[in-house]
Amino acid sequence: MKVQKERRFALLMAARNSDYVKKVYGGYFNVFVEALAGEGEKWDLFRVVDGEFPHMDDLHNYEGFVISGSPHDANGDEYWILELCYLLKTLFTMQKKVLGICFGHQVLCRALGGKVGKAYSGWDIGIRKVRFTEDFSVNWSFDLAEIPPTLSIIECHQDEVYEVPVGAQVLAYSDKTEVEMFTFGDNILGIQGHPEYTKDILDNLIDRLVWNNSIEKGFAEEAKLKLKKAEADRKYWERICKSFLKGRWIAQSQTYF
Template sequence: MVTAGDQEMVSGEKKRYCMLMAARDSEYVKKVYGGYFNVFLKAFAEEGEEWDLFNVVDGEFPDMDELYKYHGFVISGSPYDAYGNELWILKLCFLLQTLDAMEKKVIGICFGHQVLCRALGGKVGKANDGWDLGLRKISIVEDLPLCSLFGVLEEIPPSLTIIECHQDEVWEVPLGAEVIAFSEQTGVEMFVIGDHILGIQGHPEYTKDILSNIIDRLANNNSVQKEFAEDAKSRLEINGEPDRKSWEKICKNFLKGVVITPPY
């Protein structure tokens, strides 16, 4: 386990969060950012918080008796399939079922979004339209069931742009879940369960250079055709920037314990 943050809050209480890392650091991210953990900290962490890192991909998990100490949890993306039966994925599913029963705040990103869905009774699998690599405009549903999810924004936007990097998708959300965003390529871009579970298919934490490096690695190991990779990188260069600031606000708003109530 790695711990980040040792500064006490003004009240004397330290808010504590848990990062469940389902991917190993690439050489590029280690060199430029010091690891994916730092990428997430920059996007989601605030002064006075403590963040603990568990590399679940390597079988490292928080003690079940310590879960109550955390204010929230984040599950990263991963090159693994969320519907796979590797031991660590099955153990992660059990952990997520426990967190749901405890009504702990949980945000799942990409693989995390998909494995949350699987663990809580939904269905995931290969995307019908294949790889989605690049910037994607996702549409926010009207009359959001939990509109204060966007309470830190001036208004609820009809759409937001996010970086996508996946070949799997959610086929069917769990019972009780509500889809709150979709795109032309993916039917479930975001879903919520109550006020404690949030799944996001895209990567609010990614920068364009991180994705560009991933595309290169996918082409080099023949996971995607080189022509497809070149086209994806070309589109990435001309399609502007993702709405990272808005995504960071949304994730922080959800994770940090903002009370969310229906709009009626």
């Protein structure tokens, strides 16, 4: 009987655990694994924010990589951010699957030649409807059930992608952010929102943003009120992410440099 090889994935953690997420979920790693992992898979954690990176000789052992969100600036020149950009360029050259979430979406864009900066319209916090472009619905195929033309997703960011890398495609947008999702070939996917977040994680994060004076109390209260009235389409987003990472996402037409 042939033994199936264990599938390995890596989470590149660009943020440190909050006390709340650590207490309730055991850390962000568990949040991602719960949302994205499947049977017969091994997920490894690399705390890139603390300078912990996979060894270059081990990259070929992984089928896919996920870059988490972060409070840090994707345009920053901290050593770990520059090292992360180098790693992402290497993974792109190796044609490894790479999924970037929020900060991960932004730093992935930067590493591959796009432009990132502060959002022109300020913070986006809450649940926002995202609309897919024709490139998503026409040029890509999935082994998934039909995906609705709009999906709601949890957002928490003050930076955004200005321009995707040359050769990349914008797959989704919203009334606040022009690049909610982009792809490059069939091995790069960036999502500005948080498919992995639950409403309670965002609720706690809003409190922390008020506490450290990142947002005003009135803005936070309004965001929390809207959060109570809306729901994110988490299951659809999880299916999209899993389909991409597990190799069932195939570009019908591709543009390269």
